[in-house]
Structures are given as C-alpha cells and as structure tokens.
Amino acid sequence: MWRFLSCSLCLFVSSLLGLQTLRASAEQLPAEVKTEVLFKPEECSQRSKRGDLINAHYDGYLEKDGSQFYCSRSAKDGHPQWFVLGVGQVIKGLDIGMMDMCPGEKRKITVPSELAFGEQGKGPVPPNATVVFEVEVFVVSRGPRSLEAFQNMDLNKDKSLTKAEVQEYLKLEYEKGGKPRDGPFYEKIMADIFRKNDHDGDGQISVKEYDIYKHDEL
Ligand SMILES: *[C@@H]1O[C@H](CO)[C@@H](O)[C@H](O)[C@H]1NC(C)=O
Ligand SMILES: [Ca+2]
Numbered sequence: 001m002w003r004f005l006s007c008s009l010c011l012f013v014s015s016l017l018g019l020q021t022l023r024a025s026a027e028q029l030p031a032e033v034k035t036e037v038l039f040k041p042e043e044c045s046q047r048s049k050r051g052d053l054i055n056a057h058y059d060g061y062l063e064k065d066g067s068q069f070y071c072s073r074s075a076k077d078g079h080p081q082w083f084v085l086g087v088g089q090v091i092k093g094l095d096i097g098m099m100d101m102c103p104g105e106k107r108k109i110t111v112p113s114e115l116a117f118g119e120q121g122k123g124p125v126p127p128n129a130t131v132v133f134e135v136e137v138f139v140v141s142r143g144p145r146s147l148e149a150f151q152n153m154d155l156n157k158d159k160s161l162t163k164a165e166v167q168e169y170l171k172l173e174y175e176k177g178g179k180p181r182d183g184p185f186y187e188k189i190m191a192d193i194f195r196k197n198d199h200d201g202d203g204q205i206s207v208k209e210y211d212i213y214k215h216d217e218l
C-alpha cells in the first residue's frame, strides 16, 4: 500500500531530489551503487552519458522495508522528470547508476546512504538509509546545452526555440524510445520546460536562455 502513499509527500521529496547539496560526503568509504537491468529494449538509439538531458520516472524505496518515499510514476499528475545527468541535479547515486542507459530501459538502482541522503537523511528518508530506485528512461537527449542540440531543435534557424519546435523534437525522441504520447502530456512538459528556461517570458527560448548549464565540452 506504500505505493499509494500521499503524493504531497512526493512533491516534497521531488523538490529534494533536485537539491545540489546532497553530495557524497565520505569519499574514503567504498560506497558502491548497484544496478540491475530490469528491461532493455532491443534497439538502443542512444546511451546516456554525462551532460545529457534525461526524461525518466524514478520511484524511490527504502531498502530496509521496501516503503516508498518518492513516487514520480504514481503521483496523480506526475509526468516523468527532466534532469541533466551527471551534474548533481539528482542524488549522486542516480548520476552514477543512470549512466549508459537506453531510451526505454528500466533499472533497479541500489544506492548507499553516502551517495544518497547521507548521515542526516532527508524528510521521510531516515539517517544512513540505503535507498532503492526503480527508474525508467524515456528520453536521452544528447548535450542538452550544446549548440548542436539547440540547432537540431531550431527548425527555422532563427536562433530561438518556440514551444512547437521543442515539442516536435521531444515527440521524435519519445517515438524513438517506443513511447509516443498524447497532446496533454506534451503540454505539461512544455509548460515545465518553458517555466524553467524562458526567463524573459517571451514564449521563446533564446540561445542565451538555453545555455544555463556550463559543461566541460562547451
Ligand atoms: C550514521 O552513520 C555514521 C557514520 O557511520 C554514524 O556516526 C552515525 O551515528 C549514524 N547515524 C545514525 C542515526 O545511525
Ligand atoms: Ca526557431
């Protein structure tokens, strides 16, 4: 029944998963992330790597009793989360455990507390807790903040992205991942992306607005 736990909790924890302060603090410990592939699609269009924009569901459970503390999948209006892989937008254990994933792939990722919520714990996660995430990746989008990705999305080459352009791109990505979606699904994602990126609110994402993450390769 934990799966159906109140999703106000989820909302709380989802903000927490975005925190950048939750880094591994005990470098000297041999903390290891364990990954188990639950499903792997036959065709792999693209394997995830550091700096990629990922769209995924990740549900979090405590290892000790299997209770769920985060439910991106079962939240009522929950759509898959967007984040950049490998740059601390999610807990360290997910940054490590979600490398080399294909669109459509599912994994179970077991993360020791050092690479999750640490000695303090956080919200419903107690101190020193090993956590287990069940993740399903939908989109692996290369170098989200690279000029190349921007140019691919910018269909009319005016150096600005409209919602229609971004949506077209995501649609293709979802279809590659074997998960075509309906209109309302994209509307929510578009609202999310534009809320985070269209800083001047003109309905377009300019090159300047887009380039908010600085990556090594840029
Ligand atoms: C968590 O682990 C640390 C390091 O092993 C230990 O010092 C601390 O007492 C533990 N906290 C709890 C609440 O068990
Ligand atoms: Ca454009």
Ligand SMILES: [Ca+2]
Pocket: 198, 199, 200, 201, 202, 203, 204, 205, 206, 209
């Ligand atoms: Ca803008």
